Amino acid sequence: MFIDQAKISVQAGNGGNGCVSFRREKFVPHGGPNGGDGGNGGNIIFQVDTNLHTLLDFRYRTQFKAPRGEHGRGSNQFGKNGEDVVIRVPPGTMLRDLDSGEVIADLIEPDQRKIIAKGGRGGRGNARFVSSTNQAPRQCEAGKKGDFRNLQLELKLIADVGLVGPPNVGKSTLLSKLSSAKPKIDNYPFTTLSPNLGVVAYGDHQSFILADIPGLIEGAHQGKGLGIQFLNHILRTRLLVLMIDCQSNDYKHDYQMLQCELNSFSDEMARKPKIIAFTKIDICPDLPRSLKFDDDPKLPTCYISSATGKGLDSLIRLITENLSQIQENQIVYRR
Numbered sequence: 001m002f003i004d005q006a007k008i009s010v011q012a013g014n015g016g017n018g019c020v021s022f023r024r025e026k027f028v029p030h031g032g033p034n035g036g037d038g039g040n041g042g043n044i045i046f047q048v049d050t051n052l053h054t055l056l057d058f059r060y061r062t063q064f065k066a067p068r069g070e071h072g073r074g075s076n077q078f079g080k081n082g083e084d085v086v087i088r089v090p091p092g093t094m095l096r097d098l099d100s101g102e103v104i105a106d107l108i109e110p111d112q113r114k115i116i117a118k119g120g121r122g123g124r125g126n127a128r129f130v131s132s133t134n135q136a137p138r139q140c141e142a143g144k145k146g147d148f149r150n151l152q153l154e155l156k157l158i159a160d161v162g163l164v165g166p167p168n169v170g171k172s173t174l175l176s177k178l179s180s181a182k183p184k185i186d187n188y189p190f191t192t193l194s195p196n197l198g199v200v201a202y203g204d205h206q207s208f209i210l211a212d213i214p215g216l217i218e219g220a221h222q223g224k225g226l227g228i229q230f231l232n233h234i235l236r237t238r239l240l241v242l243m244i245d246c247q248s249n250d251y252k253h254d255y256q257m258l259q260c261e262l263n264s265f266s267d268e269m270a271r272k273p274k275i276i277a278f279t280k281i282d283i284c285p286d287l288p289r290s291l292k293f294d295d296d297p298k299l300p301t302c303y304i305s306s307a308t309g310k311g312l313d314s315l316i317r318l319i320t321e322n323l324s325q326i327q328e329n330q331i332v333y334r335r
């Protein structure tokens with residue numbers, strides 16, 4: 001089961017209390033203070049685990065609490081620090097504070113770690129309060145409370161290329177042909193109900209990651225047909241392939257609908273480079289090869305059939321050329 005959102009609460013450990021204690025040894029009846037400090041509470045840490053691909057675990061466990069630090073003891077013995085609690089999440093997980101709405105972390109890199117809730121500091125024992133005017137202090141500090149947070153976890157897939165199109169346009173079939181991914185395929189709309197990823201190999205030991213998201217319908221950017229949830233998964237892609245069924249009665253309407261949903265969703269999505277792919281051309285052999293859209297007549301276009309394999313090499317070539325160009329532009333921009 002693919003789960004891409006979850007709500008959890010995390011509680012870091014409280015700090016241990018400091019201790020009030022005095023040396024009481026043979027021949028030292030009035031020894032000085034020797035109360036130790038309390039230990040620090042455990043932190044709540046999130047860490048990226050590349051073996052995870054969903055937030056399913058958080059459906060069954062929604063509360064996490066780190067242990068508190070031990071209290072200080074006599075003989076200047078410090079309390080032990082509470083152990084950190086490490087919560088593992090898939091790459092692409094964004095953490096948002098539910099109370100403030102602030103994005104706390106965007107965890108992308110393998111093994112990336114971030115402290116989300118810091119444990120409370122341990123209190124000081126009375127040995128810390130000795131001064132020239134107070135040789136036998138009877139005061140100590142209580143440990144500080146650990147941070148508490150309500151969190152929204154959102155998983156956004158990390159892929160190079162996103163396949164976008166209306167339902168039943170052939171996105172999953174294309175993914176299965178270009179990669180070893182095995183998405184569910186059938187001849188009815190909304191066969192795909194969750195995103196799928198596949199690695200496409202090309203050239204000499206080169207590859208890119210392809211993401212197939214469920215079909216988009218009009219109003220997707222407003223949440224219709226779970227559109228917002230699906231569109232979130234292609235926010236991180238560098239290139240989009242807009243897929244249009246050659247059997248459509250109105251190619252321009254399909255294209256304009258996709259562009260409208262992408263542009264309305266976010267400015268970032270509107271700026272992404274795009275390729276047009278007309279699908280199922282084995283069914284429409286007479287489809288003209290000079291179709292252009294008034295919105296962008298220079299948009300790269302190809303004609304493919306996942307069933308026969310026709311045009312797939314051209315599509316891969318277009319994708320790799322555009323990805324190379326995007327990478328070059330990013331390098332120039334960084335300089």
